[in-house]
Amino acid sequence: MSDNVVEIFEDKCIECGLCVQACPADALDLEGGPVQVDADKCAANGECVEVCPTEALALDTEEDVDDKTKETKEKEELPPELQQYKGVWVFIEQVQNEVAPVSWELLGEGKKIANDLDIELSGIVLGFDAHDIAHEAISYGAEKVYLIDDPVVKNYRTRPYTEALVKLVNKYKPEIILLGATTLGRDLAGAVATELETGLTADCTILEVDHATRHLQQTRPAFGGNIMATILCKKHRPQMATVRPRVMEMPKQDRSKSGEVIEEEVHFDENNIKTEVLKIIEETKKAIYLDKADIIVAGGRGVGDKEGFELIKELADVLGGTVGASRAAVDAGWIPVEHQVGQTGTTVRPKLYIAAGISGAIQHLVGMERSDTIVAINNDSDASIFDVATYGIKGDLFEVLPPLIEEFKKELAVNS
Numbered sequence: 416m417s418d419n420v421v422e423i424f425e426d427k428c429i430e431c432g433l434c435v436q437a438c439p440a441d442a443l444d445l446e447g448g449p450v451q452v453d454a455d456k457c458a459a460n461g462e463c464v465e466v467c468p469t470e471a472l473a474l475d476t477e478e479d480v481d482d483k484t485k486e487t488k489e490k491e492e493l494p495p496e497l498q499q500y501k502g503v504w505v506f507i508e509q510v511q512n513e514v515a516p517v518s519w520e521l522l523g524e525g526k527k528i529a530n531d532l533d534i535e536l537s538g539i540v541l542g543f544d545a546h547d548i549a550h551e552a553i554s555y556g557a558e559k560v561y562l563i564d565d566p567v568v569k570n571y572r573t574r575p576y577t578e579a580l581v582k583l584v585n586k587y588k589p590e591i592i593l594l595g596a597t598t599l600g601r602d603l604a605g606a607v608a609t610e611l612e613t614g615l616t617a618d619c620t621i622l623e624v625d626h627a628t629r630h631l632q633q634t635r636p637a638f639g640g641n642i643m644a645t646i647l648c649k650k651h652r653p654q655m656a657t658v659r660p661r662v663m664e665m666p667k668q669d670r671s672k673s674g675e676v677i678e679e680e681v682h683f684d685e686n687n688i689k690t691e692v693l694k695i696i697e698e699t700k701k702a703i704y705l706d707k708a709d710i711i712v713a714g715g716r717g718v719g720d721k722e723g724f725e726l727i728k729e730l731a732d733v734l735g736g737t738v739g740a741s742r743a744a745v746d747a748g749w750i751p752v753e754h755q756v757g758q759t760g761t762t763v764r765p766k767l768y769i770a771a772g773i774s775g776a777i778q779h780l781v782g783m784e785r786s787d788t789i790v791a792i793n794n795d796s797d798a799s800i801f802d803v804a805t806y807g808i809k810g811d812l813f814e815v816l817p818p819l820i821e822e823f824k825k826e827l828a829v830n831s
């Protein structure tokens with residue numbers, strides 16, 4: 416029997432035709448007698464074998480299958496020079512020596528991966544006067560920190576950051592590099608992966624490892640959130656991923672932890688760097704930073720219209736929080752898309768999430784269910800939002816919200 420062809424026992428065939436219907440490759444034919452297989456088309460995927468009522472079809476023997484698995488494994492095996500790549504690296508993102516919290520979240524996640532693969536977790540710090548950041552990275556779980564402390568990398572610029580990271584990677588050969596899926600992280604990761612000629616998955620929301628192959632399983636929403644794609648980088652190293660902020664858990668900081676800071680030098684040539692940072696403009700208060708908010712008051716279709724959102728805004732203001740929304744409310748044009756929480760919006764993890772008039776569709780839940788405390792207000796007691804709520808209020812939001820706002824005003828003495 417040749418490889419990739421299903422075996423047929425003609426004497427058992429009752430010519431029922433079920434296998435012909437089941438074959439996705441159109442490789443089987445019943446014309447003029449027992450079933451026949453077209454060897455060029457057959458992929459031996461076994462669907463015909465499963466439906467055959469008389470066991471007239473069979474797949475390769477176990478021995479053949481084992482040989483094939485071995486062959487596939489051999490094909491999948493990394494070239495020897497790439498097998499030396501070891502360690503999980505997390506890029507510690509800083510702007511004006513303030514670290515993006517996603518970097519610490521990634522150290523927490525990186526630790527799990529490093530433990531799974533029995534390898535070391537390291538942080539990468541690029542900046543100026545950044546020794547404190549290196550030590551902070553250790554307190555969040557890095558065993559080693561590679562530090563480039565140089566005025567040239569004080570502020571982010573794609574060219575010198577890429578040059579520095581590529582140099583470190585080529586010297587120390589990490590197996591996995593994680594960066595936050597921030598504006599900076601996305602810019603840098605793309606440039607570094609291109610230079611290293613390796614694979615990068617952007618905007619991941621789930622990371623897992625396959626122990627047998629050591630592949631990082633990088634899962635991210637794709638096609639506008641319609642599918643979750645799990646992507647592997649089988650033939651290249653390092654495996655690179657950017658990860659959405661607030662998806663991974665923040666690890667506990669332990670300042671008593673010790674680790675090694677390895678200072679490296681890169682001889683940058685300013686003449687080769689085409690960009691110059693003239694000014695860094697502070698975030699304006701008006702901007703929406705849902706992923707950083709501690710308190711979010713979100714409204715959905717139940718809010719009814721644009722005016723209804725004034726009530727949501729009022730409660731958010733009283734609590735010093737930010738306004739969130741479901742996609743239904745955004746699609747209806749009641750609130751801009753920057754406020755959207757969920758699979759195709761922002762993932763949030765506030766201390767308090769108040770959901771008013773939101774049913775709790777899965778695409779909304781995945782963006783907020785990790786909030787510390789969830790309060791749901793809905794007039795339908797069967798709404799799925801109550802399944803994830805810490806506290807639920809069944810009622811009309813137009814009746815529930817005004818007294819709530821008044822009570823909070825009194826309690827917090829805000830806006831009074």
Ligand SMILES: Cc1cc2nc3c(=O)[nH]c(=O)nc-3n(C[C@H](O)[C@H](O)[C@H](O)COP(=O)(O)OP(=O)(O)OC[C@H]3O[C@@H](n4cnc5c(N)ncnc54)[C@H](O)[C@@H]3O)c2cc1C
Nearest residue numbers: 715716717741742743757758759760772773774779794812
């Ligand atoms: C690919 C894809 C991606 C998506 N991405 C997102 C996403 O990122 N974020 C997102 O939110 N959705 C997303 N969706 C849409 C999602 O499936 C839901 O359609 C959406 O979340 C529903 O929003 P909603 O809960 O506001 O509206 P509905 O499901 O219509 O729920 C309204 C709720 O309000 C309640 N209600 C009505 N009136 C009142 C009242 N007076 N007082 C109290 N309660 C009241 C109702 O009982 C109901 O439970 C996505 C969908 C797809 C297919």
